[in-house]
Amino acid sequence: MKKKEFEEALSNGRDTFQSAESTILCSRRDILRGGIGLGIIASTGGLAMNLASPGTAEAGARKLPTKWDETYDVVVVGSGFAGLAAAAEAAKTGAKVLILEKMPVYGGNSIISSGSYAAWTDKYKLREKLNLGEDSPERHIEDMIKAGDYYGDPKLAEVVVRGAPDALNWMIDEGGLKIRQVLSGGGGQTAFRVHISENSLGEPFCEALKKIGEKYGTKMRLGTKVTWIWRAEQEGPVLGVEVEKGKKKQNIAVKKGLVIASGGFGRDIKMRQAYNPSVVPEYNSTNQPGATGEMIRYAQAIGADAIQLNFIQLYPFGEAETGLLDPYQAYATRIGFGPIYVNKLGKRYVSELERRDVCARAQIKMGLKPTYVIMNYKQMVKVGGEKDLESGVAKGRFIKGDTIEELGSKLNIPVPALVETVNNYNRNMKEGKDPEFNKKINKDMLPLDEGPFFALTAWPAVHFCCGGLRIDASAKVIDIWDKPIPRLFACGEVAGGVMGSNRLNGNAYPMCTVFGRIAGTSAAKEKA
Numbered sequence: 001m002k003k004k005e006f007e008e009a010l011s012n013g014r015d016t017f018q019s020a021e022s023t024i025l026c027s028r029r030d031i032l033r034g035g036i037g038l039g040i041i042a043s044t045g046g047l048a049m050n051l052a053s054p055g056t057a058e059a060g061a062r063k064l065p066t067k068w069d070e071t072y073d074v075v076v077v078g079s080g081f082a083g084l085a086a087a088a089e090a091a092k093t094g095a096k097v098l099i100l101e102k103m104p105v106y107g108g109n110s111i112i113s114s115g116s117y118a119a120w121t122d123k124y125k126l127r128e129k130l131n132l133g134e135d136s137p138e139r140h141i142e143d144m145i146k147a148g149d150y151y152g153d154p155k156l157a158e159v160v161v162r163g164a165p166d167a168l169n170w171m172i173d174e175g176g177l178k179i180r181q182v183l184s185g186g187g188g189q190t191a192f193r194v195h196i197s198e199n200s201l202g203e204p205f206c207e208a209l210k211k212i213g214e215k216y217g218t219k220m221r222l223g224t225k226v227t228w229i230w231r232a233e234q235e236g237p238v239l240g241v242e243v244e245k246g247k248k249k250q251n252i253a254v255k256k257g258l259v260i261a262s263g264g265f266g267r268d269i270k271m272r273q274a275y276n277p278s279v280v281p282e283y284n285s286t287n288q289p290g291a292t293g294e295m296i297r298y299a300q301a302i303g304a305d306a307i308q309l310n311f312i313q314l315y316p317f318g319e320a321e322t323g324l325l326d327p328y329q330a331y332a333t334r335i336g337f338g339p340i341y342v343n344k345l346g347k348r349y350v351s352e353l354e355r356r357d358v359c360a361r362a363q364i365k366m367g368l369k370p371t372y373v374i375m376n377y378k379q380m381v382k383v384g385g386e387k388d389l390e391s392g393v394a395k396g397r398f399i400k401g402d403t404i405e406e407l408g409s410k411l412n413i414p415v416p417a418l419v420e421t422v423n424n425y426n427r428n429m430k431e432g433k434d435p436e437f438n439k440k441i442n443k444d445m446l447p448l449d450e451g452p453f454f455a456l457t458a459w460p461a462v463h464f465c466c467g468g469l470r471i472d473a474s475a476k477v478i479d480i481w482d483k484p485i486p487r488l489f490a491c492g493e494v495a496g497g498v499m500g501s502n503r504l505n506g507n508a509y510p511m512c513t514v515f516g517r518i519a520g521t522s523a524a525k526e527k528a
Helices: 003-011 014-036 052-061 081-092 137-147 154-175 203-215 269-275 294-301 329-333 356-366 377-381 386-394 404-411 415-431 508-525
Strands: 040-042 048-050 070-077 097-100 116-118 194-196 219-221 225-231 238-245 248-260 312-318 340-342 371-376 399-401 453-465 468-470 476-478 484-490
Touching: 070 081, 070 238, 070 508, 081 097, 081 203, 081 248, 081 508, 116 154, 116 508, 137 154, 154 203, 154 508, 203 508, 225 248, 225 294, 238 484, 248 508, 294 468, 312 329, 312 356, 329 371, 329 453, 340 415, 356 453, 371 377, 377 386, 377 453, 386 453, 399 404, 404 415, 404 453, 468 476, 484 508
Parallel strands: 070 097, 070 248, 097 219, 248 484
Antiparallel strands: 040 048, 116 194, 225 238, 238 248, 312 453, 340 371, 371 453, 399 453, 476 484
C-alpha cells in the first residue's frame, strides 16, 4: 500500500485504520519470510528503521546471564507519570515492584512539565460549576484524533480519553493531588477541559503518584541505567534487564513484566536527525537531559516494532533563548480566555486556537525570532494566574506594562503597530468574529482592554516524540511479526501510535497515567 493510500484510509476513520495497518503488517511479514530477516523494515510512520544496528548483531553477541543478582515481579524503567502509575498499580496487586531511573532525581520530563491535565470531566464538576459549556468523551476523542491528523489509533485514543477522569480522581483521592478550581482551553481543544495543578508544574502529579506507589511498597532506584533487555528467543518472554550504576553492572530478573516508561528521545540529536532531519540540532528542547531514547533501541533489538518515529512535536512557546518550559511559559497555551500571539513587528501571525504544530510552522515561516504572547491580568486570573504573577515578574519571566504602549516599549517592538493590533482584536471580541485568522470567538474570551498587561517571549523547541514502541490497548509491546512480546509493556511517551502526528495540549498527562495504570495492571497479571 502506498503512503498516499494509507493516509487516505486513515482519514476515513477507525475501520479503515485497522485495514490499512493490517495490510502494512502483512507486507512486513512477507518481507521477513523472503529472507531479509531483521534488516530494514517498513515503519507505519513512513520512515525506515534498521533493526540490524545497533540491534541483532549486538543481541547475537551477548550471552544470557548464568545467574541473576536480583529478582522482581515487575520492573519499571522510568519514573515519570507513566512509570509511577504503572508501579503503583502493579504493587497494589501484591507484586514486588522496582522502578529504575537513570537520572539522579526522579520524575523525568513529567516533574518539570506545565501541570496541565486534559479530562472531559472530574470529581468537582468544574466545567459545570464554572459554566464553561459542554464536553463529552466523544468530543475529546474527536479532538485528539483530528489533532494527530488521523494517524493515531482510535482504539488507543479512546482508552486515554475514557480513562482520564478516573485517573485524575485517583490521584486526588488516593495521592492527595491539589488542583486549581479552574479550567483552561488550548490549541486544538474545542472545550474547556484542561485542569491545572496548584503550582503549574507536574511535580504535584508526580508526588501524588509516588505517594500511592510507596503506600503499596514500590521501590525506586535512582542513578541506575538500563543497558540491555534480556530475551532468549523470538517467541520467548522478556527475562530481565542489565543495569549499570556507577561502574557496577548487575542483572535483574523479571518474573512477570518489564514496563518501559522511559519517555522520548527529544534530547538525542542523532536519533532525531535519523527519523526527522527537519528537526535540526539548532532547535532547543524543553526536555530534561535523560530523554535519549535508548530503551526504544533496546526493545527493537529484541524484536519490538516501533512506529511513527518521524512525528516529533515542536512546542511553539519555549522561552526564546533557552527553550525552557516552566510554570510561567505554560501560560502561552492557556489561551481559551483571549491572549494573543504577535511577532516582532507587533502583528498577529496565527489563530491562537490553532494546534501547536500549526503555530510552530507559522513562527518558523516568518523567521522573526522571538514571538510574544500578550495577555492581561483579567485573562490570567481566569486560569489561576494570580498565584504566579508576582514571582513571574520578579524573575523576569513575565514582562509587565501598565499600558499596551508601555509593554510595546519594553518589548522593543513598534508601539503603533501593537496598539493597532490590540485595538483590532478588541473590536473582534466585541463583534464576535476574526476576519484576519478566522479564530472562533466565544463568550468566555476577554478583550485586552484593561491593564496591567504581560508578555512572554516564545520560540519553537523540541517537546514531544509522538512515535515510539507499538502497543495494544493493554499496553503490551507488539513485535515486528504483529505479536505481543511476552512480559514486555510500554506506556507514556515511549509508546507510539497514540497521538498520531501531533499531540493535543494537555493530553500527555492522561496518556501517561491511564496507560501507566493499564501497563502496571497487565504486567502484574502475567504468569511468573
